[in-house]
Amino acid sequence: MKGIIFAEFLELVEDTFGLEICQQILDENQNDGVYTSVGTYDHHDLIKLIVSLSKLTGISIEDLQEVYGKSVFITLFNSMPGLEGKSDSTFSFIKSVEEYIHIEVKKLYENANPPTFNFISATESQLVMDYVSARCMSHVCLGLIRGCAEHFGENIEITMEPMTADRSEVRFTITYV
Structure with a gap:
């Protein structure tokens, strides 16, 4: 899975729940949180972050995934050259x-x-x-x-x-x- 997906997720977590929560889910998963947009990473790491966030916030894993998908749409749309029109x-x-x-x-x-x-x-x-x-x-x-x-x-x-x-x-x- 491309790093842009991870970076956007962490940005959403920080913007929505704060830097402390973002750091807490990274620490719980022994994850340094460093992703390059074109790097390739194991999607299981994203799932672990979502599970940790769900436990901390009480929001279901499915709801967190849906909110994330909705928020990342425009970033992905803008990242593909030639899509406009x-x-x-x-x-x-x-x-x-x-x-x-x-x-x-x-x-x-x-x-x-x-x-x-x-x-x-x-x-x-x-x-x-x-x-x-x-x-x-x-x-x-x-x-x-x-x-x-x-x-x-x-x-x-x-x-x-x-x-x-x-x-x-x-x-x-x-x-x-």
């Missing part, structure tokens, strides 16, 4: 993730292993897709989708249906409201 809606952007963004990420980082979106159906008002990822972070994806809709100024409703017990595959149904 390619999409004009939540649905068109989500489709571009698989058709353009993940392809570009794999070109830039040969060891990248981004999640996969398998599109099941699409109408003008509803998109159904399966999120597949060995990292099992579907609530981050949920937050990213919410951040995307907010970016495009759209009102959406999202349902998540786990397709596997470990949530490595989750079906999202996204509907314009």
Whole structure:
């Protein structure tokens, strides 16, 4: 997982909960908190930080992942050159993730292993897709989708249906409201 993901998470924690809490979750995990944006790091380290934050704050792991996903959307959007103007809606952007963004990420980082979106159906008002990822972070994806809709100024409703017990595959149904 790229360092930008870790750096953005730590920034969110510091901005939301304060430097003391941020340092506490790092200390609990014997983590120095130093990440370069292009460096590659074990996603389990991020999960450990989220679990520690959940224990300290009493906020569920799923809610923390969703808030994080929503907050990091614009950073990720701005980090991909040439995205501006390619999409004009939540649905068109989500489709571009698989058709353009993940392809570009794999070109830039040969060891990248981004999640996969398998599109099941699409109408003008509803998109159904399966999120597949060995990292099992579907609530981050949920937050990213919410951040995307907010970016495009759209009102959406999202349902998540786990397709596997470990949530490595989750079906999202996204509907314009």
